[in-house]
Amino acid sequence: DARVTQTPRHKVTEMGQEVTMRCQPILGHNTVFWYRQTMMQGLELLAYFRNRAPLDDSGMPKDRFSAEMPDATLATLKIQPSEPRDSAVYFCASGPFSGTTGELFFGEGSRLTVL
């Protein structure tokens, strides 16, 4: 059963610390998205990649957030330094976009709490 895998599932850290979240997309999917979910804002797009190249990261605070895809099986989202307002659930999603239907598959999310 193919699925998107995210680690860690939960992370509690102190303000100022570096946080790295990882995502393993479904094998064969060429597009990977990072979303952030909060009660107030709902799901917000942070960044997304096609064939490992960044296509849009306009939703991401550039001064502290960075997203990369070192290879086709790993996407990372890093926050340095973290702040309490970064507390949220971060979701990774992948899809087989290549002229196909465009269905998106989500991971279980990484719940981040910054104290």
Added chain:
Amino acid sequence: KQEVTQIPAALSVPEGENLVLNCSFTDSAIYNLQWFRQDPGKGLTSLLLIQSSQREQTSGRLNASLDKSSGRSTLYIAASQPGDSATYLCAAANQAGTALIFGKGTTLSVSS
């Protein structure tokens, strides 16, 4: 800029009732629209995907419709069950392979 709205934010119904969840979008030039279910503390599970050329999609007790001209989609749930209790989100993609823009969801509670 595409905006997606879901009303109401919360809905409570007794078991067995048929219900409709609403989703509206501002830009009718969408590529597709997707409905998701989210259980507390969990990720999103895709329920139905409607391409821009389609009017509706069905899966079991779920039926989703799409009216691009009016900027609306509805998710119809027949014979609701307590297990249907969850948050339902709709999301629109403006172009193939671009990011989905999400509504804030409707939280459904079905009582037995």
